[in-house]
Every structure is written in C-alpha cells, then in structure tokens.
Amino acid sequence: MCDTCGCNVTPGNAHLAHTPNERGESAVSVLSSLLTANDQVAAHNRAHCDTHGVLALNLMSSPGAGKTALIEATIDALKDELRIAVIEGDLETENDAARVRAKGVPAHQITTGTACHLDAHMVHEALHHLPLAGLDVLFIENVGNLVCPASFDLGQHRNVTLLSVTEGDDKPSKYPVMFRAADLMLLTKTDLLAVLDDFDTKRAEANLRALANPAPAIQLSARKGAGMEHWIAWLKQEVRDQRHRVAARVSLRPAIQPDGAKLHQSFGQWRIRG
Amino acid sequence: MSSRDLAMHELSVCQALLEQVATVAKSHRAQSVSRIVLRIGPLSGVEPQLLQAAFPLARGGTFAATAELVIEDLPIRVKCEQCGAETDATANRLLCGRCGDWHTRLLSGDELLLASVELLEAEEACATPVAAT
Incomplete structure (x- = not known):
C-alpha cells in the first residue's frame, strides 16, 4: 500500500474515486508531494547509509564558497580517525573528485550536464560506486547554487549550508528556502573578514534566526585553520549520534523535513471526492 | 543564476x-x-x-x-512557540506577528502538492x- 500509485484504491472504494461528470471528466484528489518519487529514492538512500552506519551530510552553498576546501581540510584533520568518502556534484569536470582523491579518500563525481542540483536518483547511482561498508562519513557536495538544491532530499541526515564572508551577510534573507533547510550554517573564509568592512557575522546569524532556524552558526577558515575545531567537534558529535541511532535502529532526516513528513502522512493519501 | x-x-x-x-x-x-x-x-x-x-x-x-x-x-503562516499566536509571515521573516519572537513553527507555506487531477x-x-x- 502506498500513496502514489493508486494501489490503495480498492474495488470497494473505487466508485468513490471515479465519478465522471457529463463531459466524461472526473476529479481525483491526490494531495501528495510533487517530489514523491524523489523522496522515495531519498528514503532508500538514507536506509542504505543507515544499514552501513554511515552519516550522510549534504553540503550546499553558492559556487566558490569553499565546499571542496572544507572537505579537504576536514580529511586532513580526521583521516586517522574517521573513514570518509565524497560524492561531488558539478555541471562539468572531474576537478573536485580529483582534489578529494589526491587526499587518499574515495570520491565519485556526478556531472549533471545542465541540471542545477543533485537529486536522489543521481545520488543513488553514485552510492553504488563507493565502498559504503566501513565508512563513517559521506559528504555529498551539491552543485554550487543557493536555489534549487534546497528542494531535493538526497537521503542525507543533515544539511550543512556554507556562506562565505565575501558573499554578503544578507544571503539568508535573500535565499530563505536554502537557509531554512540548514542544520548547520558555516561562515567560511573568515580570514578575509579583516579586509571586508561590510560583512557582519552577527547580522548573518540574525538573518538565519529570522527564518525561525535554530541551527548553530560556526565561523571558520578552511585555508588558515581558524575555527576548524568547532566544525570538527560538531562533525564528531554527529558521527557519535549517528552510531547511537544506528544501534537503536532509528533514522534521522534533516531538521526541516519532519514537518514535510507529517504533511505527507496527513495528506499523502488519495482523498476520495464523493 | x-x-x-x-x-x-x-x-x-x-x-x-x-x-x-x-x-x-x-x-x-x-x-x-x-x-x-x-x-x-x-x-x-x-x-x-x-x-x-x-x-x-x-x-x-x-x-x-x-x-x-x-x-x-x-500563504505563509507561523505558530509562535512562545506566545502561541498564529500569524501571517513573509518568506524571510518567519517571526511571530504578535510578539516578534523567532521561535516559530511553520503551519503553511512550504507545500509542493499535487492537489487533484481531472x-x-x-x-x-x-x-x-x-x-x-
């Protein structure tokens, strides 16, 4: 029984779902998410990661905010403690996967062609190219874009949204869908704050709070190392939490999604119009 | 973009x-x-x-x-977890319309639903x- 294919319309109730008007038209209420097919694959991906005890993190930001540099610095800091793999999403090139592989970590590059975001199907395909057994953390580096990636669940456990200080502290207000989805906001390239007079980290955080988002905001510079310890501490805590969840056989969706999930439960059935 | x-x-x-x-x-x-x-x-x-x-x-x-x-x-509607009011909000200001607090829960506004098909x-x-x- 599921919400999308109509298999919950039985011979006993089908006449209710099927009331043609005089023009031979009948209205069927559906009320399910438009992205149901994506969400089902995403749930499958998440279950796949849970089975292998892997924490999956979706890294989102505009292009050039420092996602790959953050992954490189994280591998340098944790390569002796955690086993990491990376899925890279870009429109073209293998550049980012090559950078990650140069650190001795498995990476799979998804080139999306013209698609401006990753979706759950692409990530599912990529998962088959990575050795999940024995992994602790899977980074999914989304296509650099503050708009579209926020709408597609990939099967991650947490969303990490990067905002580099060269971009402006009003980005959470300009891209509310993206920043509302963040479980953690990283203010990156903070070594450049010294030469920027128009980025106020407090204002960036206040703009995040105005989206009713309680996510922590961590300032760091992946290149210079400042603040990396706070990010590493957050990451290690998430890995521990994921291990507890796996042991207890519970799964976690990004913070924004429980509401969406509730919506699907209450609306995700065929509403039969008499 | x-x-x-x-x-x-x-x-x-x-x-x-x-x-x-x-x-x-x-x-x-x-x-x-x-x-x-x-x-x-x-x-x-x-x-x-x-x-x-x-x-x-x-x-x-x-x-x-x-x-x-x-x-x-x-519409975008939020419910305040502090004062309990249900008010309208805008996409980048999901604050309580009565007390101004940011601890709100979204009641409506993030839907992407297929409602019906004729x-x-x-x-x-x-x-x-x-x-x-």
Missing part, C-alpha cells in the same frame, strides 16, 4: 509531476488528463510562474498533453465505472 537554470529546476519538477499524473490516469484507466491542480507555498523553492512556463514544454506526448495547469498559492474517461470506462469490474 540564470533564468535558464531556474527553468531547468522547474522543468524537473514538472517531469516529476507528470509522472505522478500519468500514474493516477493509468490507475483510473483514463484516456487523458484535462486539469491538474497544484498547491504551492512560497517556501517550497518552486516558482509558480516558472512552473507554468515549463509545463507546456514538459506535457507534450504525455497523458496531460492538453491539460490545463492550475496553481493555488498558499480525468477524461475512456468511453467504455464512462459507461462502466472501475468499481464494477
């Missing part, structure tokens, strides 16, 4: 929509789809106007080749409802 990128995003949402509509049509043995109603909130990340623009490109050759797309816009029945199905088979 070019408008082409955005259109790509809405196009993939359109394709997901049409797959779901085709499933509904097939399960009702309908001939075609005459009307599709969506409910979209501003925080869904999908732009109704771009979806309308992408829809004619995506519907060709599908069950919905001649279907009309109707989009119902939903089906044009195949002629024999018209005479014999599916329930009777």
Whole structure:
C-alpha cells in the first residue's frame, strides 16, 4: 500500500474515486508531494547509509564558497580517525573528485550536464560506486547554487549550508528556502573578514534566526585553520549520534523535513471526492 | 543564476509531476488528463510562474498533453512557540506577528502538492465505472 500509485484504491472504494461528470471528466484528489518519487529514492538512500552506519551530510552553498576546501581540510584533520568518502556534484569536470582523491579518500563525481542540483536518483547511482561498508562519513557536495538544491532530499541526515564572508551577510534573507533547510550554517573564509568592512557575522546569524532556524552558526577558515575545531567537534558529535541511532535502529532526516513528513502522512493519501 | 537554470529546476519538477499524473490516469484507466491542480507555498523553492512556463514544454506526448495547469498559492503562516499566536509571515521573516519572537513553527507555506487531477474517461470506462469490474 502506498500513496502514489493508486494501489490503495480498492474495488470497494473505487466508485468513490471515479465519478465522471457529463463531459466524461472526473476529479481525483491526490494531495501528495510533487517530489514523491524523489523522496522515495531519498528514503532508500538514507536506509542504505543507515544499514552501513554511515552519516550522510549534504553540503550546499553558492559556487566558490569553499565546499571542496572544507572537505579537504576536514580529511586532513580526521583521516586517522574517521573513514570518509565524497560524492561531488558539478555541471562539468572531474576537478573536485580529483582534489578529494589526491587526499587518499574515495570520491565519485556526478556531472549533471545542465541540471542545477543533485537529486536522489543521481545520488543513488553514485552510492553504488563507493565502498559504503566501513565508512563513517559521506559528504555529498551539491552543485554550487543557493536555489534549487534546497528542494531535493538526497537521503542525507543533515544539511550543512556554507556562506562565505565575501558573499554578503544578507544571503539568508535573500535565499530563505536554502537557509531554512540548514542544520548547520558555516561562515567560511573568515580570514578575509579583516579586509571586508561590510560583512557582519552577527547580522548573518540574525538573518538565519529570522527564518525561525535554530541551527548553530560556526565561523571558520578552511585555508588558515581558524575555527576548524568547532566544525570538527560538531562533525564528531554527529558521527557519535549517528552510531547511537544506528544501534537503536532509528533514522534521522534533516531538521526541516519532519514537518514535510507529517504533511505527507496527513495528506499523502488519495482523498476520495464523493 | 540564470533564468535558464531556474527553468531547468522547474522543468524537473514538472517531469516529476507528470509522472505522478500519468500514474493516477493509468490507475483510473483514463484516456487523458484535462486539469491538474497544484498547491504551492512560497517556501517550497518552486516558482509558480516558472512552473507554468515549463509545463507546456514538459506535457507534450504525455497523458496531460492538453491539460490545463492550475496553481493555488498558499500563504505563509507561523505558530509562535512562545506566545502561541498564529500569524501571517513573509518568506524571510518567519517571526511571530504578535510578539516578534523567532521561535516559530511553520503551519503553511512550504507545500509542493499535487492537489487533484481531472480525468477524461475512456468511453467504455464512462459507461462502466472501475468499481464494477
């Protein structure tokens, strides 16, 4: 029984779902998410990661905010403690996967062609190219874009949204869908704050709070190392939490999604119009 | 961000929509789809106007080749966890409209829902409802 294919319309109730008007038209209420097919694959991906005890993190930001540099610095800091793999999403090139592989970590590059975001199907395909057994953390580096990636669940456990200080502290207000989805906001390239007079980290955080988002905001510079310890501490805590969840056989969706999930439960059935 | 990128995003949402509509049509043995109603909130990340623009490109050759797309816009509403008020809000200020606190929960505004589909029945199905088979 599921919400999308109509298999919950039985011979006993089908006449209710099927009331043609005089023009031979009948209205069927559906009320399910438009992205149901994506969400089902995403749930499958998440279950796949849970089975292998892997924490999956979706890294989102505009292009050039420092996602790959953050992954490189994280591998340098944790390569002796955690086993990491990376899925890279870009429109073209293998550049980012090559950078990650140069650190001795498995990476799979998804080139999306013209698609401006990753979706759950692409990530599912990529998962088959990575050795999940024995992994602790899977980074999914989304296509650099503050708009579209926020709408597609990939099967991650947490969303990490990067905002580099060269971009402006009003980005959470300009891209509310993206920043509302963040479980953690990283203010990156903070070594450049010294030469920027128009980025106020407090204002960036206040703009995040105005989206009713309680996510922590961590300032760091992946290149210079400042603040990396706070990010590493957050990451290690998430890995521990994921291990507890796996042991207890519970799964976690990004913070924004429980509401969406509730919506699907209450609306995700065929509403039969008499 | 070019408008082409955005259109790509809405196009993939359109394709997901049409797959779901085709499933509904097939399960009702309908001939075609005459009307599709969506409910979209501003925080869904999908732009109704771009979806309308992408829809004619995506519907060709599908069950919905001649279907009309109707989009119902939903308001942003929040419930305050401090004072309990339910108020209107805007996409980048989800604060309580009464006390101004940011600890709010979204009641409406992030929906991306297929609300209903109007089906044009195949002629024999018209005479014999599916329930009777």
